[in-house]
Amino acid sequence: MNPFTAEKFTVVTLSLLIAVICALPLLLLFKIGLINEGSLDLRPLLEALQSRSVLRALWHSLESSALSALCATFLGTALALVIGLTNVRAKGLLVFLILLPMMIPPHVTAIAWIQALGPASPILRWLNIAPELGSDHPLYSLSGLVMLLTLQHSPLVFLLVRAALRSFPRELSDAARVSGARAPRMLLKITLPLLGPALMAGFALSFVAALGNFGINALIGIPARYTTLPVLVWRRLASFGPDVLPNVAVISVVLTLVALTAIALQSILQKRMRSALVGLPQAPLAISLGTKRPLVEAVIWSFIGAVLLLPAASLIATALVKTYGLDLSLDTLTFDNFAEVLWRQSVTLRAFANSTGIAALAALTIAGISIPLGYFLISRKGTHGRLASIAAGQADIAFAVPGLVMSIAFILAFIRPLPILNVSLYGTLWIILIAYISCFLAVGLKPVAAAFLQMDMSLDDAARVSGAGFIRRMRTIFAPLVAPAAASGAILVFLTAYNEVTVSALLWSTGNETIGTTIFNYEDGGYTTLAAAMSVIVVIATIIIMIAMNVMARKVPAGTIPWRD
Structure with a gap:
């Protein structure tokens, strides 16, 4: 086979592919929702x-x-500015802990915070500050929903803003300081305006997420x-009515249009806010906080x-009691919930095996696709480059x-x-695997495309x-370069797919459960202590994976561990 x-x-x-x-799949969704007898029909x-x-x-x-995206943008930006621009200590550990949620x-x-702040909270009851039994749960409200969404998505903004800070030329800060500008003035006049595109991207990502x-x-919402x-x-699909698929297809089209509109507006505003910078990216200044x-x-x-x-302690305490609502003591302490989910419940072990297998396979497949696609996307012009750009655009959507x-x-x-x-x-499990590859391909492709952008493509000519x-x-x-x-992209894909519930919520079936759907079904079915026990195991497994990757950071090339510099 010749090169061409x-x-x-x-x-x-x-x-x-x-x-x-x-x-x-999206075209079929729009066809069901908007096409009638071969022509566009907006009536549904x-x-x-x-x-x-x-x-x-x-x-x-x-x-x-919108409210949670605003809060996440503010919180993530504040943390990125403090850790990225000041001389606070233990920055590596702080970054690790901020990204953990x-x-x-x-x-x-959601389960952890429900158990942490509710009337049956073992921690609050132990401290005698729990709400009265029978009272409304403080999280079952718009403010509770916004708070949890903010905590979940503020690390996204933190990552984006921190990366943007590290891409700024050092000369900007040096010139401002030589001119006598103090830290607050530098922040308002230089840093925040230049962070505009990153802030807009963070808001849009938080909104869509x-x-x-x-x-x-x-x-929280139900x-x-x-x-x-x-x-x-989810509720409409669970009703199994005769017109359920066309009905949910139309609602899904509405949700899709809102998401794509948000992304389009973000792209337009980012282009208008972009400022050209001259100079090589360098580590930002470590502003001394002095006595503060x-x-x-x-x-x-x-x-x-x-x-x-607080949520972790409540989750562990709930997993260690015989029945949800009991105070944790020597009389109520039990490890039966962990034994149940680890050894007696076959669905749990199957879910761990399924999620580990398909998450790993999806990560490896995406890495294999991203390397040649990134090459065509960055280095090739003409038909090859256009095809790669179209493919990357489909992955982004x-x-x-x-x-x-x-x-x-x-x-x-x-x-x-399938035909033929x-x-x-x-x-x-194959449909869940393909869905993971489709939904998370953009996650694995972005760092590869960035790596090709930094490469001297005269290597290809030579x-x-x-x-x-x-x-x-x-x-x-x-491939080696x-x-x-x-x-790095594969690690992010694995961690995302390993714990997700949104994509597999409607695709799982008996024998093909995932970790996320199993925990959700335990909680939804009233088996709160089992849901807490399995959640504790998942959190511990995630932390062990991240710590192991941190330990490996010195033995692998720079940039392999996504949260490390």
Whole structure:
């Protein structure tokens, strides 16, 4: 196979594959929701928008997502500025702990906080400050929902703003300080204006993530009677009526249009706010806090302690009592809940095996796709570059669309047997795996594309002149150079897929459970102590994975561990 044919075959194959798993399901969703007898029909959409339940759920989704995105942007930016620009100590540990909530499944976060602040909270009861039994739970409200969404998504903003700070040329800060500008003036006049695109991206990502969040919206919103669009879709699909698929397809189209509109507005505003910078990126200044450093550090550590320790302690205490609501004491202490989920419940062990297997396979597959796709996306012009750009755009859309909508789209795409093979993927682990690859491909592709952008592509020209074909160039030059970035993306994909519940909420079946759906079903079914025990195991497993990767950081190339510099 000559080099031209190998390149053409690879880019066409990748483009077709991404079109099938990213674009085709969404096209079928829009076809069911908006196409009638071969022509565009907006009547179902207009009827849905006239429905009181849909309008109320739409408003609830917009309200909670916007408020939580604003709060997450403020909180994430404040933490990034303090840790990124000042001389606070233990920055590496602080970054690790701030990012930890992002790695914890949203439904586990909701369960932990429900148990931490409710009338039956073992910690609050032990301290004699728990709300009275029978009183309303303080989290079952709009403010409770916004608080949990903020805590879940503020690490996203923190990551983006911290990365933007590290990309600034040092000369900006030096010039301002030489001119006599103090830290507050530098922040208002230089840093925050230049952070505009990053802040806009953080807000948009937080908004879209909150819009599609199912775990927190379900566990907090349902008891609070605050139904959002993802929960409405889940409820309608669970009704199994004769017109259930067209009905949820229309609602899913509404949710998709809102998400894509938010992303489009973010892109437009980012372009207008962008400022050209001259100079190489360098480590930002470490502004001395002087005598205020102990106070600032105390505030940061108190915040982290409240966010992590209170819900974690409540989760552990709930997992260690015989029945939910009992005070934790020597008489009520038991490890039966852990024994139940680890050894007696076959569904639990199966869920751990399923999630570990398909998350790892999805991460490896995405890494394998991202390396050649990133090459064509950055280095190639003409038809190859256009095909790669279209494929990357489809991956971005699949990531931006809420996971519950993508699961509906995959049901529509794969509910019938595959042509020629006559094999149905619906009701198997394969449909969850393909959905993971589709939804998280953009996560793995971004760091690889960034690595190719930083590369001198004259390497490619030199290899061509030396007679190296496409396969050999990829194997001996580009794959080794971008391997750390591909590994970083794969780690993020694995951690995201390992604990997720939104995508698999509608795709799982008996024998094909995931960790996320099993915990959600335990809590939804009233088995609170079992849900707490399994949640504790998942949190411990996530922390062990992240610590192990931190230990490996010195033995792998820089950039392999995504949260390390």
